[in-house]
Amino acid sequence: MNDVKEQLGIYARRAEEVLRSQLDRMQSACTGMDIDTLFAAMRHSLGAGGKRIRPALVYEFCRVCGGALEQADAAACAMEMTHTSSLIFDDLPAMDDDDLRRGKPSCHKAFGEATAILAGDALICAPFAVMAQAEGLDDAQKVELVRTLSVLEGESGMVGGQQMDMQFEERDDVTAAELETMCLGKTGALMAAACRMGVVCAGGSEAQREAAEEYGRLVGLAFQIIDDVLDVTSTAEQLGKPIGSDEESHKTTFVTLLGLDGARERAAALTAQAHGALDAFGDAQFLHDLTDLLLVRVQ
Amino acid sequence: MNDVKEQLGIYARRAEEVLRSQLDRMQSACTGMDIDTLFAAMRHSLGAGGKRIRPALVYEFCRVCGGALEQADAAACAMEMTHTSSLIFDDLPAMDDDDLRRGKPSCHKAFGEATAILAGDALICAPFAVMAQAEGLDDAQKVELVRTLSVLEGESGMVGGQQMDMQFEERDDVTAAELETMCLGKTGALMAAACRMGVVCAGGSEAQREAAEEYGRLVGLAFQIIDDVLDVTSTAEQLGKPIGSDEESHKTTFVTLLGLDGARERAAALTAQAHGALDAFGDAQFLHDLTDLLLVRVQ
Numbered sequence: 379m380n381d382v383k384e385q386l387g388i389y390a391r392r393a394e395e396v397l398r399s400q401l402d403r404m405q406s407a408c409t410g411m412d413i414d415t416l417f418a419a420m421r422h423s424l425g426a427g428g429k430r431i432r433p434a435l436v437y438e439f440c441r442v443c444g445g446a447l448e449q450a451d452a453a454a455c456a457m458e459m460t461h462t463s464s465l466i467f468d469d470l471p472a473m474d475d476d477d478l479r480r481g482k483p484s485c486h487k488a489f490g491e492a493t494a495i496l497a498g499d500a501l502i503c504a505p506f507a508v509m510a511q512a513e514g515l516d517d518a519q520k521v522e523l524v525r526t527l528s529v530l531e532g533e534s535g536m537v538g539g540q541q542m543d544m545q546f547e548e549r550d551d552v553t554a555a556e557l558e559t560m561c562l563g564k565t566g567a568l569m570a571a572a573c574r575m576g577v578v579c580a581g582g583s584e585a586q587r588e589a590a591e592e593y594g595r596l597v598g599l600a601f602q603i604i605d606d607v608l609d610v611t612s613t614a615e616q617l618g619k620p621i622g623s624d625e626e627s628h629k630t631t632f633v634t635l636l637g638l639d640g641a642r643e644r645a646a647a648l649t650a651q652a653h654g655a656l657d658a659f660g661d662a663q664f665l666h667d668l669t670d671l672l673l674v675r676v677q
Numbered sequence: 678m679n680d681v682k683e684q685l686g687i688y689a690r691r692a693e694e695v696l697r698s699q700l701d702r703m704q705s706a707c708t709g710m711d712i713d714t715l716f717a718a719m720r721h722s723l724g725a726g727g728k729r730i731r732p733a734l735v736y737e738f739c740r741v742c743g744g745a746l747e748q749a750d751a752a753a754c755a756m757e758m759t760h761t762s763s764l765i766f767d768d769l770p771a772m773d774d775d776d777l778r779r780g781k782p783s784c785h786k787a788f789g790e791a792t793a794i795l796a797g798d799a800l801i802c803a804p805f806a807v808m809a810q811a812e813g814l815d816d817a818q819k820v821e822l823v824r825t826l827s828v829l830e831g832e833s834g835m836v837g838g839q840q841m842d843m844q845f846e847e848r849d850d851v852t853a854a855e856l857e858t859m860c861l862g863k864t865g866a867l868m869a870a871a872c873r874m875g876v877v878c879a880g881g882s883e884a885q886r887e888a889a890e891e892y893g894r895l896v897g898l899a900f901q902i903i904d905d906v907l908d909v910t911s912t913a914e915q916l917g918k919p920i921g922s923d924e925e926s927h928k929t930t931f932v933t934l935l936g937l938d939g940a941r942e943r944a945a946a947l948t949a950q951a952h953g954a955l956d957a958f959g960d961a962q963f964l965h966d967l968t969d970l971l972l973v974r975v976q
Contacts, residue, residue: 407833410858416832416840467798472790491771495794496840499766502801503831510824517816524823525809532802533715534706541715541795559710 382667386434389454392447393433396455397424400508419489419497423462426480431672432457435572436579438668439590442659445580452512453523453575456505460531461568463501466494468540502531515579522578530571539563552630558599566598589658593665596655600648600673606631607641649673681966685733688753691746692732695754696723699807718788718796722761725779730971731756734871735878737967738889741958744879751811752822752874755804759830760867762800765793767839801830814878821877829870838862851929857898865897888957892964895954899947899972905930906940948972 401424405417433454440450469476469484470491477487486494509515509523529535542560546552573594577587609624610633624631632641652669656662700723704716732753739749768775768783769790776786785793808814808822828834841859845851872893876886908923909932923930931940951968955961 404832408837411833411837411841411862412844412855413832413837413840415844416837420832463798467794470794472785472794486771492843493840495766495769495771496836496843499762499797499801500832500836502798503827503836506805506823507827507831510820510827517820520823521809521816521819524805524819528802528806528809532806533703533712533719533799534710537795537799537802538707538710538712538715541712541792542710544791544795545711545714556711563710 382664382671385664386429386431386668389434389437390430392437392451393430393454393458396451397458400455400504404504415489415493416496416500419485419493420501422482422488423466423479423485423497423501424458426482428480430458432461432568432572434668435569435594436576438664439573439576439582440580442661442665443577443580443582443586445576445582449514450576450579452508452515453579456508456523456527457568457572457575459501459505459508460527463498464536464540464568466498466501470494519578519581523575526571526574526578530567535563535567535571539565539567546630550630552635554632554635557630557632557635561599561602562595565602566595569598570594586658589655593652593655596648596652597669597672600645600652603632603641603645603648604673606633607638607645609633610638645673681963681970684963685728685730685967688733688736689729691736691750692729692753692757695750696757699754699803703803714788714792715795715799718784718792719800721781721787722765722778722784722796722800723757725781727779729757731760731867731871733967734868734893735875737963738872738875738881738958739879741960741964742876742879742881742885744875748813749875749878751807751814752878755807755822755826756867756871756874758800758804758807759826762797763835763839763867765797765800769793818877818880822874825873825877826870829866834862834866834870838864838866845929849929851934853931853934856929856931856934860898860901861894864901865894868897869893885957888954892951892954895947895951896968896971899944899951902931902940902944902947903972905932906937906944908932909937944972
């Protein structure tokens with residue numbers, strides 16, 4: 379597990395370096411526009427940290443398919459920009475209304491709501507510009523990266539999952555199947571995009587692309603189920619965030635629907651499936667370890 | 678001028694047909710997700726009308742470069758989705774706080790702010806999915822469409838212009854050069870994208886792509902200058918919207934900076950340049966007429 383954490387750190391630093399150089403490039407293309415505030419807002423949210431799991435998945439799936447990390451830089455950067463844009467919108471007063479994001483003021487708290495919205499818009503667009511202008515990829519790869527991200531980010535993926543999540547707050551009859559569909563969209567879709575995009579960057583086969591996408595979906599869903607379990611069983615210290623929040627808000631969770639044991643069993647079954655999806659790849663030790671790290675949450 | 682209006686109508690109906698069929702396709706891909714509200718919000722804003730100038734520019738630049746209209750359908754649809762997403766965000770309480778858009782309730786008034794934000798997000802992503810999956814275009818064309826739209830929509834284009842516009846409201850020392858830079862971003866960039874994308878769809882030369890982009894930029898800027906002139910000289914009846922709003926809000930406009938005659942002269946010079954940019958194309962009568970229609974605003 380130490381090896382996987384160390385490697386995650388290496389990928390995170392690489393992604394942060396690429397993000398920085400892309401933002402520098404973007405900002406120098408805006409000379410004379412006097413929009414430093416917009417860039418400050420984008421950099422603030424991109425710099426707020428986190429484990430950079432999505433770029434790591436892009437890099438590692440590229441590596442296990444025989445690609446060089448350079449080939450995955452644009453897609454890794456695109457994934458983190460996309461993820462960050464979704465966090466900026468999530469935190470807005472009309473959505474989750476969060477003042478803090480990873481201990482720092484959320485984007486609209488620091489820069490005002492209008493600038494936060496424009497920063498979020500810019501961070502939805504930028505990934506497509508970055509990928510369309512990537513070096514070391516052919517046009518077929520670029521088109522497939524754009525298709526993958528836009529489809530899995532949009533209404534049939536992440537955005538659709540967010541819409542379902544919002545609507546579920548007003549219902550008390552949500553089923554486990556509906557909750558899974560929502561989580562597959564809200565969390566699984568971008569994880570699936572990251573994994574598939576890594577394979578695409580390396581020029582991996584369609585079978586590998588599908589296996590990677592499936593792995594991402596399974597890990598994303600299992601992650602959400604374990605989140606619900608930990609909200610009940612963990613201490614705030616272990617979790618690094620307040621516990622019991624789901625019960626307080628009377629939210630329908632996998633634990634309220636399946637019970638604690640049922641939720642654990644479902645997560646274990648999905649984890650086993652995720653490990654199985656990795657059979658399509660040689661040298662997948664890091665991915666097996668990452669799966670366990672994400673899903674056991676040994677901090 | 679009747680011919681150009683008639684042709685605009687034909688293009689508008691074609692774009693609306695393509696939008697409808699794309700939305701139907703997108704919605705059927707979301708079966709089981711229970712996000713009809715999200716689609717209703719997207720359809721509400723896409724259906725709010727307007728002249729569909731951007732799709733018309735895509736179609737016409739494709740045609741004058743010898744392309745078939747079928748080749749331009751995806752890009753035309755993408756342009757209108759992008760434009761619509763920007764209107765949804767513009768109308769939000771944190772931005773312009775508009776309850777009405779073309780006489781109908783704005784998206785957040787009809788569907789709530791959270792759904793409006795998600796509909797806006799989805800309509801930023803969808804154009805890239807539509808273009809990546811377009812029929813009848815090769816991968817090089819698709820990459821160039823994606824690059825063009827994402828760059829001209831993002832921080833160095835429309836979004837950057839919106840940020841400048843917002844910041845200008847808090848300043849009383851804005852110069853005419855700054856105002857032009859802002860309008861080139863806020864309005865010119867998407868017009869430029871539409872024109873260039875039409876050429877790309879037809880496989881036109883790089884010289885034609887650049888001329889088309891330049892034409893779009895010039896028309897977009899001239900349009901904004903004339904908007905400022907009409908706000909002073911027109912009657913509400915002629916304009917179809919309240920007049921004198923700029924003066925009431927003490928806004929810096931091309932008229933306050935250049936005077937009425939100066940603003941008219943600048944618009945005339947830009948219009949002449951726009952006509953000149955059309956020299957790169959044969960059979961550009963419709964575009965010449967459209968330029969005059971847009972810039973003279975004979976309703």
